[in-house]
Amino acid sequence: MRHLSGLPGPIDAVLVTGDIADHGTVEEYEIARELLRFPYPTLICPGNHDSRPEFRKVLLGETSGSDAGAPVNQVLRFGGVTVALCDSSIPGRDDGYLEDETLRWLAEVLESSAGPVIVGMHHQPVPVGVPYVDDIRLNEPERLEELLRAYPQIVGVLVGHVHTAAATVFAGLPVYVAPGVASTVLLPQESSAWPPIDRTLPPGFALHVLSDDGRLTTHARVVV
Numbered sequence: 001m002r003h004l005s006g007l008p009g010p011i012d013a014v015l016v017t018g019d020i021a022d023h024g025t026v027e028e029y030e031i032a033r034e035l036l037r038f039p040y041p042t043l044i045c046p047g048n049h050d051s052r053p054e055f056r057k058v059l060l061g062e063t064s065g066s067d068a069g070a071p072v073n074q075v076l077r078f079g080g081v082t083v084a085l086c087d088s089s090i091p092g093r094d095d096g097y098l099e100d101e102t103l104r105w106l107a108e109v110l111e112s113s114a115g116p117v118i119v120g121m122h123h124q125p126v127p128v129g130v131p132y133v134d135d136i137r138l139n140e141p142e143r144l145e146e147l148l149r150a151y152p153q154i155v156g157v158l159v160g161h162v163h164t165a166a167a168t169v170f171a172g173l174p175v176y177v178a179p180g181v182a183s184t185v186l187l188p189q190e191s192s193a194w195p196p197i198d199r200t201l202p203p204g205f206a207l208h209v210l211s212d213d214g215r216l217t218t219h220a221r222v223v224v
Ligand SMILES: [Fe+2]
Pocket: 019, 047, 048, 049, 122, 160, 161, 162
């Protein structure tokens, strides 16, 4: 966080694609709220380790109401670009799913966005070669694919969950997986441990550059 905040910049926005907390407690979110104070617009979405009511209360400053458990879907617009972060979490489970409400919300955002759109969520919609995380990826990704294929202004999909800097493809779009900040998950070819988690590798982040011709280019960095 210090590294990002100290960059000479400017950066348009900081996106955090989920697992803000480890156990979804208020105390964890209070720590996260302080850590995530960037000098840039910041958009965050929940992951499988998060809890919607506590996330809403502490990070979004919402007072608890009947919709405290509803998906946390958020949009950020800057310079003609739209970023839509969807809540792919399923309360109490590690795998992911986009509820009807979330897909309806995303369709409305896409309908109202003439310029380039980046779509983000926590769970990866395709297998990435790591059984440990492939078993808990996004369920029924075809629901998302159908929607994404209907909107040509989408330039890419950003996800978290996997804890490794990786690039793949979904619905004809580039998908970039954010590196882990607390640990890195390894391929079976790299580690026979279970779970295949390496806590000694440095934290990482990704810098996304959107060019005028609508291409998303991603630079992966580690913080040492
Ligand atoms: Fe996760």
